[in-house]
Amino acid sequence: MEGKKVFQSQNKSRLAILSLSNMMSVPSSVVAVIQLKVPDAIFQGGSNVALSAAEILAVVLPKGEGEPDNLERILRLLTSYDIFEEHLCSNGVRKFSLTEIGKCLATDEEGLSYAPYVLQHNQEAYMRAWPRLKDVVEDSSVEPFRKVNGQHALNFYVNPDQIALFNKAFVGMTTPFMREVLEFYDGFQGVETLVDVGGSTGVSLSLIMDKFPNITKGINFDLPKMVASAPQLPGITHVAGDATKFVPSGDAVMMKWLCSGFSDELCTKMMKNCHKALPAEGKLIICDPLLPELTDESTRTKAILGGDVFMMTMYGTKTTRTEKQFKELGIAAGFSRFRVFYIDAYLAFMEFHK
Numbered sequence: 001m002e003g004k005k006v007f008q009s010q011n012k013s014r015l016a017i018l019s020l021s022n023m024m025s026v027p028s029s030v031v032a033v034i035q036l037k038v039p040d041a042i043f044q045g046g047s048n049v050a051l052s053a054a055e056i057l058a059v060v061l062p063k064g065e066g067e068p069d070n071l072e073r074i075l076r077l078l079t080s081y082d083i084f085e086e087h088l089c090s091n092g093v094r095k096f097s098l099t100e101i102g103k104c105l106a107t108d109e110e111g112l113s114y115a116p117y118v119l120q121h122n123q124e125a126y127m128r129a130w131p132r133l134k135d136v137v138e139d140s141s142v143e144p145f146r147k148v149n150g151q152h153a154l155n156f157y158v159n160p161d162q163i164a165l166f167n168k169a170f171v172g173m174t175t176p177f178m179r180e181v182l183e184f185y186d187g188f189q190g191v192e193t194l195v196d197v198g199g200s201t202g203v204s205l206s207l208i209m210d211k212f213p214n215i216t217k218g219i220n221f222d223l224p225k226m227v228a229s230a231p232q233l234p235g236i237t238h239v240a241g242d243a244t245k246f247v248p249s250g251d252a253v254m255m256k257w258l259c260s261g262f263s264d265e266l267c268t269k270m271m272k273n274c275h276k277a278l279p280a281e282g283k284l285i286i287c288d289p290l291l292p293e294l295t296d297e298s299t300r301t302k303a304i305l306g307g308d309v310f311m312m313t314m315y316g317t318k319t320t321r322t323e324k325q326f327k328e329l330g331i332a333a334g335f336s337r338f339r340v341f342y343i344d345a346y347l348a349f350m351e352f353h354k
């Protein structure tokens with residue numbers, strides 16, 4: 001009996017290693033189905049009718065090309081990761097519909113989805129850096145991305161197609177996130193001028209201002225190349241600059257998904273600039289992933305730690321922080337009160353008061 005238990009636990013461990021060894025097949029398969037527009041072919045405006053691989057190919061490659069057997073193999077793998085649901089018909093044909101996770105990859109009525117984020121994070125320049133991950137442990141002076149691409153990841157976004165993919169990725173993620181959290185977070189009450197530092201296209205500001213009409217002036221503050229591609233939005237002024245040097249004034253300043261890209265030193269500098277930009281009653285709102293103090297096996301922890309190692313590999317900075325580490329940065333920047341709101345599973349809202 002005891003021998004059987006040991007055998008079973010070793011079997012489970014070996015199985016886990018076999019699964020981990022081929023983990024690359026998962027993001028690569030997600031990228032492939034996005035590139036082939038499979039989620040959109042199944043979703044079709046919300047119908048989500050189960051289709052076979054051959055039926056999907058008839059939609060996405062209408063000239064009759066394609067290898068349905070190979071697509072089916074990819075779909076079966078992604079079914080095991082709860083992206084598709086498999087329906088085995090009585091005639092032996094397998095059909096696939098989208099699960100709730102898979103639906104995040106289908107384009108909605110506003111043209112948004114999480115698909116551009118997946119494509120952005122798996123683009124060739126990033127993929128080239130992963131085999132050099134070990135190097136950051138031996139010597140972190142040059143991050144793998146820069147080693148293989150010859151430039152820092154931030155400078156990589158120069159051509160309009162790359163900037164457009166970056167913007168689409170963040171708008172696709174930020175829009176559903178903001179809509180949901182703004183139902184619960186009321187920290188924008190009473191604010192008249194809101195500055196969004198690193199606001200990219202201005203989409204967060206626009207959604208916040210729709211929900212809180214008390215905000216009459218929105219300032220979207222980002223790097224010059226980002227501001228140059230930002231669309232005109234009612235009530236929003238785009239201002240170009242560098243938050244490590246200066247932040248425009250407002251009753252409240254927000255930094256969403258920005259601090260994780262910066263070392264403690266630069267992050268404190270930015271927070272000090274926000275402190276200067278605020279009146280006595282003003283507050284800084286930081287929205288960032290927060291590392292759990294203890295490591296567990298939850299999807300949340302995996303997503304946050306995966307993002308942390310991604311940042312280390314691509315941007316080479318000390319990045320994701322715990323609640324306690326953020327609180328300490330706030331004190332170093334001159335803030336006296338700190339509150340955290342865990343509304344979303346990934347990004348927390350933190351308030352720093354003067």
Ligand SMILES: C[S@@+](CC[C@H](N)C(=O)[O-])C[C@H]1O[C@@H](n2cnc3c(N)ncnc32)[C@H](O)[C@@H]1O
Nearest residue numbers: 170174198199200222223226242243244256257
């Ligand atoms: C990860 S994106 C987040 C965009 C947006 N806040 C969101 O949550 O969807 C980080 C943004 O910060 C901007 N950024 C990076 N360094 C900056 C700096 N020094 N000053 C101002 N903005 C900066 C980038 O251009 C980019 O638009």
